[in-house]
Amino acid sequence: MFDAVTIGLGAMIGAGIFAALAPAAAAAGSGLMAGLAIAAAVAYCNATSSARLAALYPASGGTYVYGRERLGPFWGYLAGWAFVIGKTASCAAMALTVGAYAWPGQAHAVAVAAVVALTAVNCVGVQKSAWLTRAVVAVVLAVLAAVVVACLTGSTGSTGSPSALATAVTFGGVLQAAGLLFFAFAGYARIATLGEEVRDPARTIPRAIPLALGITLVVYAGVALAVLSVLSPGRLADATAPLAEAVRAAGVPGLAPVVRVGAAVAAVGSLLALILGVSRTTLAMARDRHLPHVLAAVHPRFKVPQRAELAVGAVVALAAATVDVRGAIGFSSFGVLVYYAVANAAALTLTRTEKRPPRAVPVLGLVGCLLLAFALPLSSVVSGAAVLAAGAAVYAVRRRARPGGPRSGKPQSGKSRTGGPRAAGA
Template identity: 70%
Template sequence: MARRLGTVDTVVLGLGAMIGAGIFVALAPAAAVAGTGLLIGLAIAAVVACCNALSSAWLAARYPQSGGTYVYGRERLGAFWGHSAGWSFVVGKTASCAAMALTVGHYAWPAHATAVAVAAVVALTAIGYAGVQKSALLTRIIVAVVLAVLTFVVMLIVGAGDPQAARLVGDDPSPYGVLQAAGLLFFAFAGYARIATLGEEVRDPARTIPRAVMIALGITLVVYTVVAVAVLAELGSTRLAAADAPLSEAIRAAGFGALVPIVSAGAAIGALGALLALMLGVSRTTLAMARDHHLPHVLVAVHPRHGTPHRAELAVGVVVAIVTALVDVRGAIGFSSFGVLLYYAIANASAFTLGRRLVPAVGLIGCLTLAVTLPPGSVLAGSAVVAAGMVTYAVQSRRSR
């Protein structure tokens, strides 16, 4: 592919993948487990995300091809770990899809959040089936809308609300609670590895990709920190923990209830954009794994007219719709974080074999620590599903031999 992207272009694409709807919903469950300690959790999540992204960037420079850690794990650690990474990605990102769909529902029509969420999944499955992709222009528009909404919320809170510094302290969170919050807030950083997948399109990828990762992550962390501090200072940890739509609740608390629809519309747009991107990504990874016979081979089909993996997209749409109807947004976030953290643990282990030691080691330890300290229900459910994938692979491998 043509190497046209410089550092600025790569940073913009990275911001498009990172600054999304996660911040609209992840603050509440983090406050529920850590109170004001969610700010410490945000910093821990950012450090782990940075290590993961750098490890992915180094691997992408070595293996500039589609598949991400599914490829890196296979090439550096063996086929079993490549499969485990791909399976963890599909599982975790399927839960991310459900969380984003429920975010749409909670902001667009709170009284019927689940029904709206399922309808959004069905509609976007049809759009993906018809070959409508998320373009670079649409990405920029969605990022602009999300940033505008976040800026709007912060300005209203700081300018006319009742933010109090005392609400930022006072809780005495346990280390376990802070780590739980970090694992849940990790969900809001999902997407940074998009930069690492640009290896074939970036000029001087070994230099440009790590630099772009650090810049994009730094900007994202600043934005998220400002929003988290403003919302926490306005609501306090108790009220924030109880909110299904935290930013709308913050605007309402600031005395601007009439402006809630603006925030809700922006959040719903951002969540819809994130949901479309996630479903496209999961369906493509499903297709790749089906080609390698790690998933049912019947999913290997490309529509003759639309040029899309229509069977994989339909399968992903059905599974996401079912999950969305059965879980709540907080459970979906925890389950998603567990799967994605395991995915990046394998990425860090793969990067460790390149001869780079410190960053992959910190990333690996951080991912595993945050994964096991997530809410127990998420850990148990995630472990069961990931283990089922590993056992299935082992049985298939034995039969093949």
């Protein structure tokens, strides 16, 4: 339980609080906290739906498995495609965040080195990854606590005047901020995608997911309120390193280097958990031959999908060497929201005997995901929709060329509707 919660915290806290506050403030202005509340509400619905499904299907792959089992092969494939593509972009964004904070002049080189190092850690077993994530989460929480204390006890009256960027609050701006902040909440999926490697998954996963989400929400709300107490929404929107700017505005400039180190460590924790999740979904899709079947191999000693880990690491390293951070974050948000839309749709098919959540939860989650996805910047929506359409076209061509295809409705990623999880090396 502790390791599962820690993996989720490492993915969520590292991904968002250092990166998403400024663009969210630019979109929502003084409506930032409303955007955070909407993002948290949608994330709660997604977490509840995912937890119930993960208890029923504790197999590597997350919503790829749930969509396939509950809605049909195409929807599972679409969810898996959205997750792998979106989270690969997110991996690149987090790697570049490491580089930007650790060595701004060599951000791309540091990003690639971080990807290589963390892929090596993941290849020797998930338990070692969980131990490293524990250390990362402890450091990040300590830094965030220092930021909150500094802002709430430091200088006041330094908020400055709001810029034109943040004076107007619109419903569309608040929704766009919620979509950007949702990027920071999405890490709980990492717990579900590790279904085959979690001890007693039917009991652990449904408890670990909402617990990790609740802790993250408390941390985010506390940090956001503390930062807004010393920075106006406009000044926050203009900040390139908002938490470092906040401690300087609070009269504690000596804490700024510590915050930069904390940001780099947080991004490392996020990247570690992201690579874990993407590789497990890659494993599940490779088992069903939606991706090259060679990636379905599990290492006999370490019991991890090393080939999938190495393939994901190589793609992320290439992306980290070439892509732009802002574009990667927007693209990732669109893909992840589509992924959770499928999860909520799958949860709607659960019966009472399968311990379905209240009907309103997956309905609100589904509507919320689609609403936030299409409220994102137009470039993110267009590029994300184009990639999803390309994936759907590839699926259609493969099904037409091979009518038998993967066995529709029959689980191949670790669990049947009535049976338990298959062995990791199956």
